[in-house]
Structure formats: C-alpha cells, structure tokens
Amino acid sequence: MEKVVPKIGIFVRDPGGRMAASLDLPGMLKRLGKAKNVTRVCLLADLAGNASLSSVAEGIRNGEYDRVLWVGRFNTEQQKAVEGYLEGFGLNKYLHMWCDIEEQGALNQKVASEVREKKALRLIQMALARTRLLEPLAPLEIPAVDAAMVVGGGIAGLQTALSLVELGKKVHLVEKESGVGGKVAALHRFYPRLCDPLCGLQFVVDRLRASDRIHFHTLSQVVSIDGGPGRFQVRISRRPRFVDLQRCNACGECVEACPVEIPRTPEYGAFGSWAPLEGAPRKAIGPACPMSFPTAFVVQREHCAPGCKECEIACPAGAVNLEETATHEDVEVGAIFVTTGWDPYPLSRVEEFGYGLYPRVLSNLEMERLLGGDLPPLDEVGFIQCVGSRDERHLHYCSTVCCSATLKQIRFLKDRMPHVRCYVFYQDIRSPGFQEELYQEVKALEGVIFVRGTPSTVRPDGDSGRLMVRAEDTLSGKEIRLALDLLVLAGGMVPSRGTEELAQVLNLPRNRWGFFEAHLQCHPEESQRTGIYVGGCSREPMNVSQSIDSAHRAAMEGLAFLSGTVLVSPTYPLVDKTKCDKCKRCMEECPFAAFHFDREGFPEPDLAKCRQCGNCVGICPLAAVSLRHMTIKQIAAQVQEAAASFLPEGEPQVLAFLCQNDAYHAARAAVEQGLPVPPNVIFVKVPCAGYVNNALIADALAFGIDGVLIAGCQDGQCHYVTGNQLVRKRSDDLSDKLQKMMIERDRVRFVNLEIRDSVGYVELTRSFVEELMAMGPNPFKL
C-alpha cells in the first residue's frame, strides 16, 4: 500500500474563553504548529453562520490538509453538522478527530498551571497521533432478503407472523405439530378479558390466511442453518401428513372408516391429549392439532394397524396417500423469530400429590379442558399452587401465570356450580398489576377458602374415591383435613420440548433454566445471535398478553434485517491476514459467534452479525484484529504519546481504558461535577472493556506509565455479555506475569464501574494513585 503522508489541520474552538482562561493558548497553538504532519493550526471564532467553517473548507479544497483535529467541546449535533458540511467539500466523515481536553480535567483550575498546560498538550498530542492514522471509510450495505422465518406456531408465533405480513414481509411459519395454535388453543378462557382464546386465535389465523405472503410449514422442523443476518439459508424438514393439503376438504368420511382408536395419554402435550377428558377418543386419522388449521386432516401413522388402508379407500377426494415420505425444503430468510413456547412441568415428578396415580388429580391445563366441557358432579375442589415452581427441588423460578390461572378457573367453576367449595393451597398469591382485581373478586366469593400452606399428604379414600388431603394452615397454625372431589395442580412452565435441539441448530445460548437468553433491558427480544429473535415463553414464562407484546416487539426489532439492505457502520473488525495464525481464539470468544472461516481458513467476521464491541481485538494474542477507525495501531500510538510525563517528579502517571457505555460517562460526570479527580489520570475511551488487548497494557508499562486501569460494566451488565469478564481474566494473567517479573501486580487493575458512579470513579482513581505512589515509579521508566 502506498504510504500516505497525512496533512493535519488543527482547529481549536473555545467559546466563552474557558480554555484561554486556564491555558496559555497562543503558546500551545505555536507548539502544535511545529508538530509533525501539522499543516495548519487555527483558533476558530464560532461555528454559527458557517463563516469559520467555510474557511476550514477552503483549506480542504486547496489541499492544505486532508484531515482535521478539532480541539474543544463539540456536542453531537455540532459534530454531525460539521461532518455533514465538510463532507460536501470532500472530507470523509471518518477523517475527523474530536479532542475534548476539558472532559479529562485539563482545565481544572485547582490543578497547578504547569501540570494543566502539559496535560492539555499531552491530550492533544495523543489525539494527533491517532489523527495521523485515520483512514477514510464508508458504511457498508449488505443485501437482505425481505422474508422472515417464525419457528413455533403458538400465539406468539402467529402474532409475530401477522405483524411481519402486515408490514409487507414474506413469512415462513414453521410448526412441528400438524396445526397451529399452540397451548392457547387448549385453554378454556384467558384473562384479563376472560374471552375464549379460540376467538382470538381464529382472528389472527383468518387474517394470516387472507395474505399471500405467509407460508405455513406444519409438521416441520428446522434442521440446519447457514449464512448470516439478512440472508440465512435454512433447511426445513417436513414429516409426512399422509393427506394432501389441497384435496382434503375435512368431510370426515375417513374418521368413520378408521378402525384405530387412540387412548387419551395421561401426560399433557402428546398429540392425542388435546381430546376432552370425556367423550369420543381420537382416531388415527383426524383434524389437525391443536387447532384445526390447516383444515386438512392428518394421519398418525404410528397408531395405524399394519396394512390397513381403510381411510385411503374411504376418502372421496382421494386425498389420503399413506405412502408419503418425509421431504425437506430450503428457504432463504433475513431474520429468524423463535417462538417455541413452553411445556408444563411434568407433574408426576412432584410425587407427593399423586398426579398420574389418582384419577382425581388434574393439572391446571386438564382443568381448562374440563371447564370447557361437561363437568362431573363436584362439591369440594382443591387447588394447589406453585407445584414445581419456586421449589428448590424442581423449578427455581415463578411461572408467573399459575396464580391468575387458578383464580380464573375458580371464577368459572363458581359461575357454573355456585355450590362448590374451593380450597386454594398457596405460598403467596401473585397476581400482579390489574390482576389484583381478579384476586379480590375471587376472594370475596362465598365458599372460596385460601389456605396458606402446601398439603403434606394426598391419599385416595378407598370407598368413595375422594381425595383425603391433610394440610397445615401456616397462618392460623391449625391442621386441616379435607375430602376433595377434585384436586387441581397449578404446574409450572418449562421451555418446550425441542428447545434444546433448536438451540443447537441455531447456536443460541440458553440460560440456566433452559430458556433462551436475551439482553433484558436493552434488546429484550434479541438473542445473542444477531438476526435471531426470541419471543413469548421461549424467553421466560409469561401470560398470553405479554407473549403477544413480546411477539410484536420481536417483529419490530427484526425489521432491520428484512428491509432490502442491512446498513453496517464501517467500524467493523478487520483481520490482518499477514499476522493472523488462525489460532481461532477470536472465534471462540466472540460473544455473538460472528466469526467463521474464510476460504483460506482465516477467521472472518460476518459483518451483519458483528456488533462491533471489539472483544476480538482484545482477545487476539498477536494483535492481528483491529476495529476500523479504532485500530490497535491508533490506540498504541495514543498510549505511546500518553506515556510522556506531564506531572512533577515522583507523581505516578495512570492510563485508564474506560468502557464507553458506563465508565467513560462516570469519569466525564466526575469532572463536570467538579469532583476532585486526580490530575494523574489520562483516559482512553474504548467500545467495551473487552477491547483492551494485553499488548496495549504491556506497551503502557513498557513506556513507563505507572499504573493501568481498565474500567468496565458491572458483571452481568455488559452490553456485549462477557467483555468485562474476558478482560478481567486477561488482566489477571498479566498481573501474574508482572509478579514474576518482580513488578507489583497491582499496577494493572480491572474494576467494575456503574454509569452514575462518578464518586466511585474519583475514589478509585485517588486510591490507585496513592497506592502507586507507595509502590514508587514503574521500573521501566527510563
């Protein structure tokens, strides 16, 4: 590459004369004028009216300088305005460098004027060093497909699909059952409006059905994925339905003919269990489940009698084909939405209540079914809350919906059978928000008794078959013995079966309870894999309306990858292939798994996946990875400049690498609030603490800086998941090395700092400076 000799124009802006009051500005400008590569130094009067800007533009036009260093305070709006204006004169946006010496405390009047002068000069020299290495850059546009894939056809999946379809995107909806609807299709009523869920589902399905942009893949699963955001290539495998979707008109002749009856399975979730508790058992051929959409029937081949072809013979439309085999289809999509939902916790694991042993013990989902059909004669009904949930032997978390679900069921039960006495065994009733109203309403009903405490024994009575329940009311301390006709267990939620498999296919991280991990506050629906979004109960237990919320949010967040092009800021990482030796550490430790091998076996970031945190820069043992516009070379040049002394003899000099999300703001605020920040510290802003490469710290120490501070977010709060933990591990390794080198290990320190903790920042830097003072100068100081 041709070596370009940079020509730098330095423009100082000092509105209000704050700089002139603290520094010898003319002297400083004179010195800067003599610095290497500087062709122009000028004090700007004001930005307003573009008068001074046009003089800056003049120099660009006649080639006096090809990059600009701005010294002084410029807010974001001013920076944008200046960049925009000068772009018209051919100055690339990335050839500007902004140096605010005030935020580093160089104008602090309480500091000796000599230190102030030297520090200000140091800061400008540092910025200058980086300015020399700036390169013109342009944002990238990566083509994106305007189709999306939704995995899971429950209420969340359907709503996501609906949002996207209405926004004009094509949607592939993948559902592993034969029909859509998910768990909600099995509910009798859902709060808060206590309407029939089928009505809500039907409404969504009808609107989807009317669109020609939706494609339903039922009985299907995602088996592999390739490519990146904007252009995922997904392979979907489809199990045979044995019935032609086009021909079947759901007349029901085949069901009459089918000789096989499928017994109701005790555990919820299996195909046949959706049938009502009482009534006709399902046949091997029948409508799609859980909701009869698509309308075509489906054959459960595993239940068929060998050689039986009754349905094929009976079908008047000739739709049945028992020889059908599995197929697969490849689709290309821009973003993937995972809404795989939940399954009930297997209640038979909670042995003490006898679920699966005694027929009168039901899960709350079975109770929903019961409430939707004919009720058996009942007098006394018990409800046990938190079965499995909030239990250290089972699920550690609260499943959030079961309390309200029970309240709802009691209300409907009392509506239909007002004489029934209901007993609720609870630990705490959790009915957040407006659901409190439901709680108060149910509590006021006659014959509803809330017992705080979980039953100790449940035994069936030999003759009557009723359940003998013994419990202690922990509020009154009395023992309660009851004979119940029915016991309903409010089971908890676990991620649906297949979540694990899908997580492997999509390489999605899950939390310790198996739900998909997302960044709760900042990007609640975005998984740790860019372009893949998680909504509904696959992320955490939620009720129907929260799931729908989450579904729409996911659709909104994912829209960026469905709009024809994906815009990528040019500050992405670049791997220097002449230095990289393919150790693959960047691939291993990238929090977003953005790297893949290129044709020659070098790691290459997928620019659409990359979030530009710079962890790969920090990780690389050979300093071969650089973020553009923040290359390791630029930062190394800054570090070298920072090392020249600006303090009186004996004062320790500290270089701090501050995470731009938190610690940087804390440091800035500390200066603005006039807190006593020690003048010994110079900081460099980095995109994430994880950006800091050990080589940079080694550089700083080698050049004689006495102490290096790295400040990142609190654990668990890092925007890039693990950046702070990775840099802590590395700085610890370096500290160990320093110890071997007979240098105090505490010269390198990693700290967690919160964004508003400016007092903490001051305390930290002050104690660090004191400790360094006690340690004496860095032995490498020459």
Add this chain to the structure above:
Amino acid sequence: MPPKVDREKCDGCKAQQEPLCEQVCPGDLMTLDDEKKAYCRMPRDCWDCMSCTKACPVGAIETRIPYQLGYHPAKLIPMMGTNTITWTCIDINGKVERFRYINRGRLD
C-alpha cells in the same frame, strides 16, 4: 532447559489442533497432551529460543534458562506489547535488570 508450562493457566489455546506455542516452535517440540495442555515433548532438543514464551497468550509458559547462563532462580521474562518488547532479567542473587526495545514493524 525446556519451557515449563503452568498447567492451570494453559488453556491449550481453547483446545485447537495447534496451539500458538506449537505453531511458533522452530523445533516443533511443543504439543498438546491428552488433557489439552501444552508440553515440550523433547526437552533435550529445546534451544531456549523463547518463542513459545513470547507467544503464549495467557502467559503460561516460562523458560528455565540453562545453567550456563544462570542457576535457579535466575529468570528471563519477556513481555510483548503491540510494538514493544521488554525483558526482565533476574540473576541468581535476585538482582533485576530490565530492557525495553521498540519492535517497529510488528503493527505494520
């Protein structure tokens, strides 16, 4: 004297086929054992060039310097910056000397 690997620190370069020390060793002596930790398979062939010591990203390798240069506990420890390399020499009496070189070209 061969390089000594701190087994607690060594992460086998995340259990890759070839860790950095193996790639860089001119005598092809470093390799991973069954537990994916690096070791020197033929200590007698080591030239004490310290390439592996410099390359190790977690600082797990220490080169024991040959007795002709200094008995235990003499040490020679390199630290790699982006374009600097510093050497810390500790002799058998614990006297420390340090050198810094600017290694231009590492970043170019």
